[in-house]
Amino acid sequence: MEQMTLNTEDQNRRAQQDNQDKAIADRRKRIKHKIMVMSGKGGVGKSSVAAYLSVALANRGHRVGLMDVDLHGPSIPRMLGMKGNVQPSSDANKILPVQHLPNLEVMSIEALTQNKDAATIWRGPLKGAAIRQFIADIEWRDLDFMVIDSPPGTGDEPLTVVQSIPEALALIVTTPQEVSLADVRKSINFCRQVKMKILGLVQNMSGLTCPHCGEIIDLFKNHGGQRTAEKENITFLGSLPIEPAVVQNGDAGNLGLLKDDKVPYTQAFAEMVTKVEELLGT
Numbered sequence: 001m002e003q004m005t006l007n008t009e010d011q012n013r014r015a016q017q018d019n020q021d022k023a024i025a026d027r028r029k030r031i032k033h034k035i036m037v038m039s040g041k042g043g044v045g046k047s048s049v050a051a052y053l054s055v056a057l058a059n060r061g062h063r064v065g066l067m068d069v070d071l072h073g074p075s076i077p078r079m080l081g082m083k084g085n086v087q088p089s090s091d092a093n094k095i096l097p098v099q100h101l102p103n104l105e106v107m108s109i110e111a112l113t114q115n116k117d118a119a120t121i122w123r124g125p126l127k128g129a130a131i132r133q134f135i136a137d138i139e140w141r142d143l144d145f146m147v148i149d150s151p152p153g154t155g156d157e158p159l160t161v162v163q164s165i166p167e168a169l170a171l172i173v174t175t176p177q178e179v180s181l182a183d184v185r186k187s188i189n190f191c192r193q194v195k196m197k198i199l200g201l202v203q204n205m206s207g208l209t210c211p212h213c214g215e216i217i218d219l220f221k222n223h224g225g226q227r228t229a230e231k232e233n234i235t236f237l238g239s240l241p242i243e244p245a246v247v248q249n250g251d252a253g254n255l256g257l258l259k260d261d262k263v264p265y266t267q268a269f270a271e272m273v274t275k276v277e278e279l280l281g282t
Contacts, residue, residue, distance in 0.1 A: 023136035031143045033280050034168035040183025042152040045204040046173040050149035051079045055255050056273045058103035062144040068108035069131050070151040071120050077110045081253020086111045094139040124156040131160045154190040162194045169199035176224035200235035205242045238272040
């Protein structure tokens with residue numbers, strides 16, 4: 001009797017897995033382009049790039065979904081100033097993502113919790129299951145772009161994304177100094193080992209414009225990202241300067257900086273977004 005119960009439970013798990021696989025496959029067909037924003041180490045502005053990229057694409061008329069799979073340190077909701085949680089769908093088995101802009105919907109672990117400061121203390125299998133649910137059980141609209149903000153490194157979260165969405169492209173963020181570039185090379189090797197195509201490399205925090213004399217100060221060196229892209233034969237998407245307003249606006253949950261085309265950061269970011277559109281033929 002005990003063996004029969006175990007067999008039944010195993011069959012039920014397999015059936016649930018098959019149903020989820022089918023739901024993920026169906027969702028993938030309804031999203032044109034999937035971009036996973038990743039970095040070799042923390043503190044390079046990866047989440048800022050993911051948030052700004054999503055908003056910029058939405059502002060250009062694309063239908064965008066932003067999926068935050070940084071389960072232990074989600075920062076996307078606060079950067080966007082996101083209000084509210086997910087809501088039930090008309091389908092009892094699904095929930096709706098948070099509608100942030102007319103063309104932008106967002107999913108993050110914070111959208112499922114009442115206490116935004118609660119820690120997520122999960123091991124690998126739980127994290128993988130949660131990310132698969134983010135894809136299968138969220139009722140995303142048909143999208144032009146899905147931007148996925150992954151935590152730093154090459155652990156469970158990016159691996160689950162690759163396994164669940166094998167056609168996703170990697171957009172790798174780095175800063176110019178060697179300590180960051182060393183970790184970026186690990187990210188590049190990760191992509192190659194799991195056969196994930198790389199959309200390109202972005203160098204963030206490239207230089208600070210002195211507010212008094214206008215001279216560019218290379219706080220973290222410069223051109224390291226471009227040289228790495230050339231050496232590794234991947235596309236260099238551009239350099240983004242250090243902009244204090246990015247930090248201020250991110251803390252305030254306001255990405256309105258993208259509307260000020262006089263700011264060098266905004267200009268550089270717009271050029272990067274255009275390059276992404278051109279590479280993907282949109």
